[in-house]
Amino acid sequence: MITNERELPGLMAGFVATVKRDLLLAWKRPGDVLNPVVFFAVVSTLFPLATGASPEQLEFSGPGVLWVAALLATLLSLNSLFLADYEDGSLDQFVVSLQPLPMLALAKALAHWLTSGLPLLLVSPLVAVSFRMPAEAIGVLIVTLLFGTISLGLVGSIGAALTIGLHRGTVLLSLLILPLAMPILILGARTVSLAATNETYSAGIYFLAAYAVAALALAPFAAAAALRISYE
C-alpha cells in the first residue's frame, strides 16, 4: 500500500479537475444555470413595467437597469458556491488535501463564472436591444459585463466563504457584498451610458479590467482564509 516513489498530483491537474467536476455537476442540474439567466431577463422587464416604456426612458435607463439586473442575478447564484460542498462533506476532503485552498477557491469561482457570468454575457445583447441600446453601446456592455461578472464572482466568493451555513445566509451575503460591488456597478453602468451617448468611455473599461485582474490575484487567498475560518 505504501510505495516510496510517488507521483504527486500537480496544481494544474487539480485546478482543471475541479473546474471539470463543477461543470459536470452543473450539467446534471441545468436549472442551476438557467435560473440566474431567466432572473436577469425577468428583473430587466420589471423596470419598464414599473417606470414606463417611452423610448427616451428606455434608452436612458437601459445601461443601469441591465447592470443592476446582472448584479442581482450574480448575487443570487453566489450563495450556493460553497454551500453544497460544505453540506455533503466534500469540502472537507479539499481542506485536508495537498491542493492549496486558494486554488480550489479560484477553480470554483471559474466554474461558477462559466455557468452564470458567461450565460449572462450571452443573453445581455438580446435584452439590451429591447432597451433600444445602440450597437456600439451593446459591445461596451458585453465588455463591461465580462470584467464585471468576473470581479463580482471573485469578490462574492469571499462573502460566500464567510457566510457558509449561517442563518439567513443569502440576505447576509447580499448585505456584505453589495457595498463592495458598488464601485463595479458604477464603473460598469456609467461606462455603458457614456458609450450610448457617444462620449469617451475607455477610462471605465480600463479600470474595470484592472479591478478584475486585482480580484483574480487577491480574492482566492481571502476566500481560502474565509473557508478555513468557516470550519471553526
Next chain:
Amino acid sequence: MWNYLHKMASPPHFYRLAKILIPWLVLPGALLIAYGAYAGLFVAPPDYQQGDAFRIIYVHVPSAYLSMMAYMIMAISAGIGLIWRIKLAHAVAAGAAPVGASFTILALITGAVWGRPMWGTWWEWGDPRLTSELILLFLYFGYMALRNAIDDTAKADKASAVLAMVGAINVPIIHFSVQWWSSLHQGPTLIRQGGPAIDNEMLYPLLAMIVGFTLVFAALLLRRVRAEVLYRERRTNWVRELILSPRGDG
C-alpha cells in the same frame, strides 16, 4: 519595547490603563469642543456664499473624518488580531464598529442638514462625499451583521476580520468610483473644488472641534473596548477578583 507591547496586549493591563486614560481624554476634549462650538457659532463670520448655514461643518467635518478613521482602526486592529492572534486587538475592532457607525450616521445627518439650504432637498445623490459616507455606513452594517450572525466569538472575530480588511482595501476604490460617478453629471457639491477659502476666524474653531472630537472619540472607543474586554474575559480570575473587590469597578 517588545516587553512593553506584550504587556499592553494583556487584557487586565489594558483595562486598568484605559480607565486612567479616559478622563484625560474626555476633559480636554470637552473643553475644546466647548470652545470650538462657541467660536464656531458666534465668533466666526458668516460665509460669503452660504451664510450661516455653513456652521454645521463644525460638527460635520470632525464626524466624517472620524467615521473614516474608525473604520481604519477597525480594519487594522482586526488584521493584527487575525495575523498575530492577539485577542485584545479583536476586542478593539469589535468596539470600534458601533462607535464608527454612530459617527457615520452623525456625518450623514449633519451633511443632509448642511445641504438642505443649498439644494432645497434633504439628500442630494450628486454629492460624492455624502454618497461615499452612505456606502461606508453599509460597510459598517455588514461588519456588525456578520459578527452578529456567528455565535462563537473567536470565529466571529476571524470572519469579521477578513471582511474588515477586504472592506478597507475597497474604501479607496469606492471613493474614487463615486467621485468619478459624481463628476459625470456635475452635481452640486458641499465643498468647492479648490477647497474652501477659509480664514483664521473660521479655521481655529474647526481645528479645535476636530481635535476635541478626536479626543472624545478615543474616550468613547476605550470605554467600549473596556466593556468588550470585560465580557470576553468574564470567566477569568482577574475579572472575578475585580467584581468581588470592595470597590467593585468604576
Next chain:
Amino acid sequence: MTAKLSATGLTLFRGDRCLFEDVGFALDAGQLLLLEGPNGSGKTSLLKAIVGMLELEAGAVYWDGDPVLEQRQLFHGSLAWMAHRVGFKADLTLVENLRFEAVLRPQVAVDIDDILERVDVARLKRLPMRSLSAGQQRRVALARMLLADVPLWLMDEPYTNLDREGSILVAGVVNEHLAGGGLCVMAAHQDVDIDAPVQKVTLR
C-alpha cells in the same frame, strides 16, 4: 528516534467550554492511536485539530519531527481522511467521485475496479451516489482510503452504518495498512478488533 506522528499539549476550546487540554501522543509506523470517549467528548474535534481543520488554543502536531503547520502540503499529501460524513457528491457516480479525488492525494497504481471489488461495491459503480445506502457509501469511503498512497489514515467512527461483514472488512483493511508500515488514528466508541499495538487517548 522521533516518532512519525506526535503531538504535545493539544488544547481546544469551544466558546468557553474546554474540549480537551494538554493532550499528547507519539505514534510510529504500524501503530494505531485510538481516541475513545462518549459522544460529544471531543473525539471528532481532536481528529480535526490533528489534521489541521481546527485551530488549536495551544499545542502542536508534528510529522517526522517538524510542526505540521510549517509543512502543510507535505503533511496533507501523506494522509487520507475518513469523516463522519462520507463527503461524496450525490449527483456523481462513485467512479466519477473517486476519479476526481485522484488529484487530492497521491494514488496507488492499482486498477480501481480491483479496489471496488474488494469493498464489494463494484456492481454499483454506474449508479449516482444518492442511490447508495449509507452502508454502501461508507464502503466507497473505504475504497477512497485504499486508493490513497499515504502512510497516515485518520478515521472518524469508520464502523458507522456498517453491518457485521462491513465491520470485519474495515478491521481487515486497517490491519493490512498497519502491517504494511502505515499509521492510523481512529475515533471509535466500540471494539475495534485490531491486531497491531494500540495506544489510547481517552476523552471525557
